[in-house]
Amino acid sequence: MQSQLPIYPEQASNFAPQVDALMVFITVICLFFAVAITAAIVFFFFKFHRKKPADVGVPIEGDSRLEAAWMIIPLFLAMAMFGWGAVVYVDYRHAPQDTLDVYVIGKQWMWKVQQPNGLKEINELHVPVGRNIRLIMASEDVIHDFFVPAFRVKMDVVPGHYNTMWFRPTRPGRYHFFCSQYCGTNHAIMGGWVTVMEPSDYAAWLSGSSGGTANPVVAGEKLFAEKACITCHVADGTGRAPSLNGMYGAQVLLADGSTVTADEAYIRESILQPNAKIVAGYQPLMPTFQGQLTEEQILALTTYIKSLQSQPVPPKGSGIAPPTGKK
Amino acid sequence: MPREDYLNATYGIRSWLLTTDHKRIALLWLGSVTFFFFIGGIFATMIRIHLLTPTGALVTPETYNKLFTMHGVAMIFFFLIPSIPAVLGNFLIPLMIGAKDLAFPKINLLSWYIYMIGGCFVLYSFGTGGLDTGWTFYTPLSSIYSNSAVTPAVIGIFINGFSSILTGLNFIVTIHTMRAPGMTWFRLPLFVWAHYATSLVMILGTPVVAITLLLAGLERMFHLGFFNPALGGDPILFQHLFWFYSHPAVYIMVLPAMGVVSEIIPTFARKPIFGYSFIAGSSIAIAVIGFLVWAHHMFVTGESTYAALTFSFLSYLVAIPSAVKVFNWTSTLYKGSISWDTPMLYALGFIGLFVIGGLTGLFLACLGLDIHIHDTYFVVAHFHYIMVGGAVMGYVGGIHFWWPKITGRLYPEALSRAAAVTLFVGFNLTFFPQFILGYLGMPRRYNTYPPEFQVLNVLSTAGASILALGYLLPMAYLTWSMRYGKVAGKNPWPATGLEWTTDSPPPTENFHVTPEVTWEPYDYLNRPDLGLTAGAPLPAPAHGDD
Numbered sequence: 001m002q003s004q005l006p007i008y009p010e011q012a013s014n015f016a017p018q019v020d021a022l023m024v025f026i027t028v029i030c031l032f033f034a035v036a037i038t039a040a041i042v043f044f045f046f047k048f049h050r051k052k053p054a055d056v057g058v059p060i061e062g063d064s065r066l067e068a069a070w071m072i073i074p075l076f077l078a079m080a081m082f083g084w085g086a087v088v089y090v091d092y093r094h095a096p097q098d099t100l101d102v103y104v105i106g107k108q109w110m111w112k113v114q115q116p117n118g119l120k121e122i123n124e125l126h127v128p129v130g131r132n133i134r135l136i137m138a139s140e141d142v143i144h145d146f147f148v149p150a151f152r153v154k155m156d157v158v159p160g161h162y163n164t165m166w167f168r169p170t171r172p173g174r175y176h177f178f179c180s181q182y183c184g185t186n187h188a189i190m191g192g193w194v195t196v197m198e199p200s201d202y203a204a205w206l207s208g209s210s211g212g213t214a215n216p217v218v219a220g221e222k223l224f225a226e227k228a229c230i231t232c233h234v235a236d237g238t239g240r241a242p243s244l245n246g247m248y249g250a251q252v253l254l255a256d257g258s259t260v261t262a263d264e265a266y267i268r269e270s271i272l273q274p275n276a277k278i279v280a281g282y283q284p285l286m287p288t289f290q291g292q293l294t295e296e297q298i299l300a301l302t303t304y305i306k307s308l309q310s311q312p313v314p315p316k317g318s319g320i321a322p323p324t325g326k327k
Numbered sequence: 328m329p330r331e332d333y334l335n336a337t338y339g340i341r342s343w344l345l346t347t348d349h350k351r352i353a354l355l356w357l358g359s360v361t362f363f364f365f366i367g368g369i370f371a372t373m374i375r376i377h378l379l380t381p382t383g384a385l386v387t388p389e390t391y392n393k394l395f396t397m398h399g400v401a402m403i404f405f406f407l408i409p410s411i412p413a414v415l416g417n418f419l420i421p422l423m424i425g426a427k428d429l430a431f432p433k434i435n436l437l438s439w440y441i442y443m444i445g446g447c448f449v450l451y452s453f454g455t456g457g458l459d460t461g462w463t464f465y466t467p468l469s470s471i472y473s474n475s476a477v478t479p480a481v482i483g484i485f486i487n488g489f490s491s492i493l494t495g496l497n498f499i500v501t502i503h504t505m506r507a508p509g510m511t512w513f514r515l516p517l518f519v520w521a522h523y524a525t526s527l528v529m530i531l532g533t534p535v536v537a538i539t540l541l542l543a544g545l546e547r548m549f550h551l552g553f554f555n556p557a558l559g560g561d562p563i564l565f566q567h568l569f570w571f572y573s574h575p576a577v578y579i580m581v582l583p584a585m586g587v588v589s590e591i592i593p594t595f596a597r598k599p600i601f602g603y604s605f606i607a608g609s610s611i612a613i614a615v616i617g618f619l620v621w622a623h624h625m626f627v628t629g630e631s632t633y634a635a636l637t638f639s640f641l642s643y644l645v646a647i648p649s650a651v652k653v654f655n656w657t658s659t660l661y662k663g664s665i666s667w668d669t670p671m672l673y674a675l676g677f678i679g680l681f682v683i684g685g686l687t688g689l690f691l692a693c694l695g696l697d698i699h700i701h702d703t704y705f706v707v708a709h710f711h712y713i714m715v716g717g718a719v720m721g722y723v724g725g726i727h728f729w730w731p732k733i734t735g736r737l738y739p740e741a742l743s744r745a746a747a748v749t750l751f752v753g754f755n756l757t758f759f760p761q762f763i764l765g766y767l768g769m770p771r772r773y774n775t776y777p778p779e780f781q782v783l784n785v786l787s788t789a790g791a792s793i794l795a796l797g798y799l800l801p802m803a804y805l806t807w808s809m810r811y812g813k814v815a816g817k818n819p820w821p822a823t824g825l826e827w828t829t830d831s832p833p834p835t836e837n838f839h840v841t842p843e844v845t846w847e848p849y850d851y852l853n854r855p856d857l858g859l860t861a862g863a864p865l866p867a868p869a870h871g872d873d
Contacts, residue, residue, distance in 0.1 A: 006767065007763055007766065007767070008766055008767065009766075009767050009768050015698075018695065019695060019696060019698070019699045022693060022695050022696050023690070023696060023766070026689060026690055026693060026696065027690075030686040030687070030689060030690075033682070033686060034682050034683060034686055037653060037654075037657055037678070037679075037682055038679055038682070040657050040660075041657055041660065041675055041678060041679070044657075044660035044661055044663070044665065045660070045665060045667075045675065048596070048660060048661070048662060048663045048664065048665045049665050049666075049667065050597075050664045050665055050666045051664075054858070054859045054860050055597065055664040055859070055860055056597040056598065056664055056851040056852070056859050056860045057596050057597045057598030057662055057663035057664045057665075057851070058598060058662040058663075059598050059599050059850070059851070059852055060598065060599070060601060060658075060661065060662065061599055061601070061602075061603070062601050062602040062603065062604075062605070062655075063601075063602075063658075066602075066654075066658070067602055067605050067651070067655075070650065070651065070654040071647055071650075071651060074646070074647060074650045075644075075647055078643040078644075078646055078647070078689065079643065081643065081689055081692075081693050082639055082640055082643045082692075082693070082694075084693075084695065085639065085692075085693035085694040085695040085696055085697075086636055086639065086694050086695070087695070088694065088695025088696075088698075089626070089632070089635060089636075089639075089694030089695045089697075089698065090632060090636075092695070092698055093632045093635075094632075108472070141467070141472060142465075142467055142468040142471075142472050143465060143467075143468070143562055143628075145627065145702060147702070147768070147770060149699070149767065149768025150768075152698065152699040153698055153699070154627055154698055154699070154701060154702070155627050155629065155698075156627050156628045156629060158562060158563060158628060158629060159467065159555075159556045159557075159562060160556025160561065160562065161556075161563070161629055163628075163629040176768070176777065178768070178770045178773075179770070180701070180702040180703065180770035180771075181465075181702060182392075182461045182465070182468070182771070182772040183468060184392070184459070184468055184472060184473065185388050185389055185392060185459070186388055187388075187392070187772060187773070188388065188770075188772070188773035188774045188775045188776070189388075189775065290557075290559075291557060
């Protein structure tokens, strides 16, 4: 239990102890300097208080050795703070491979969450303890920010971008999450609760809820046909556009000779700005779907395209780059 | 009191509104920035009252959002940025370098009129629907989604930018070309160095924010797609452009206050400042490096890891020149003859608060820590320590220090010491709890909050009521002293600057004869004219012996 006046929130993710350790490290250094400077000022203030109205001080112009010392020592300490902070941040910005992917959509003023099996939640996020969770986040309108103090992580949710963040919950429980990027009238109530559950409870919770009809793969497949994507992106590679089988996660060879990893951001960009990256061997024929799809529809399409990862890749007509022999 | 001075040389409203005397223009500025400080202060008071209870005690969410937005806009663009440069800088730079006026007196008056026109637009926005975008105007909230009076506010700030640019230009030309004989660069008071650095930032940075806000305005009015992704724009681009100015703008606010402190400390310790060239150089270093740290406001926007690493590194670098100043000020006290006069209390209070504000900047510059404390009350506390604890303490301290020169009269000393202590205590009680609130996870700009945050919010509001008293007291006794204060004489402290060699208040032409400078800055030993220490002073050691 927390005491009546805690000074730090509960620690409930892999990042919480790391961030708190950094906090203690920097606080100790800063406290030392703050106390030393304050003590010196207070001491001099009394010790050298003017005795007679016409007194003057001892003229001391400066000391270059002192100047050097108080530039170099703080610089070293600052670099230590920078380095340690960088290590935590780089870890935070690079999710491990084996993540459980949850989609989060922010809109004025609510959070929509979609579990991997398609189960939808509003202002609630259920996750299993001990698993690496990756949130893939989009905004329907303005910039929001998903912030879980007990996990010590946050990330802006920016319209037009997919931002991702990851964490590994370490303690079952219920924790506040907030929107921490000011987003308009009801910014302060755009929050909810993260529920961290034992893996078995999480599995039971997932299957116990009726996720079937809302399955995003099914919804995405339907959209794939409705929006006529299927007329060009033919699965066997004989269409005017590359087959998408097996593409997710692979390297795609582009017309300019470079390659790109087919992740969520690439899929999203290819739907909204098809001409931004043209697959080698294909013409820029695809129309843009900017403004014609909601974030949720883009999400459904993306999920469907990701589900094609396990489908057989046709020998010709896929955009996947030939193996370079490295592997 | 001299028989004729700049205050009574001419009479009538026209003689003020059409004046080209830098001293009178400074007083016009004093009146108008005080007005905006009041406006911003009223909004702040309402914010603190509202946050007494978790559900919000006073206003609706819409109104709350307008209160913190208008508080920020009034305080930053119309009080903090002009305060020290336009009031004290305007009044003092010509006096300090031995000139009759600024290089372009008419442009100096124009700066004030531009500010007033910009201010009218912003007040119009406040009065007709208010403004609820946050002072940061992040797109697409400001350019598309907000229903408040964004357009007039953006136009007002755009216009106001030209005031800053012209003032900066005027200062730079004046400092280069109008120094009195013998006033070499390294004899300049550090206040002038600080304003030189500030002027560089004003000239180079202000056009960027002016254009950025104009683009956001155009997107709002004509749906041109600069920042709105639905129109092909990028909201992150706005943040880069906005912070390219708005981070250096922090140095526009705090560098002049550092200049004030660098004048007060040697005066009230009666000895040369320790490390003159390091303090002067650090002002320039802050101005230059300060331009290269802007994206540390954007560590959690999804910017590339490499960009984040670069900006974090550079943010730590900019801390070093600030640290150099603090160490030099502190060392100046050593073996001084320290008086406990009011300006000194403000200067030492400034150091204490600026140290906390600066050191907490190291927490925010730390990438791994910023992912937790970004956009929380930790940030709110940090920048209030810099801007209120730093810039405003410097401003109020400077007003006290030069009040005898400006008005010819002294303020009541005991009352003003009490006010300085009240301000210091009230400030810390208001803002220190917010560091803890932030680390606990309370996001900023919340009109309602979970009940576990209430105790710290109540403490903060209690502190704010003490702080308000600390501001009202000087307003009252300074006004009183203009008529009833003791006559100050030329140099009441005494201080070593050129401005103290002329009458108080100075004549319109500043000096009856053009002064010639033959002494080094803050040199109390070779100034028999100050009437101090008799007795053989100790021979000056080459190095400090600590």
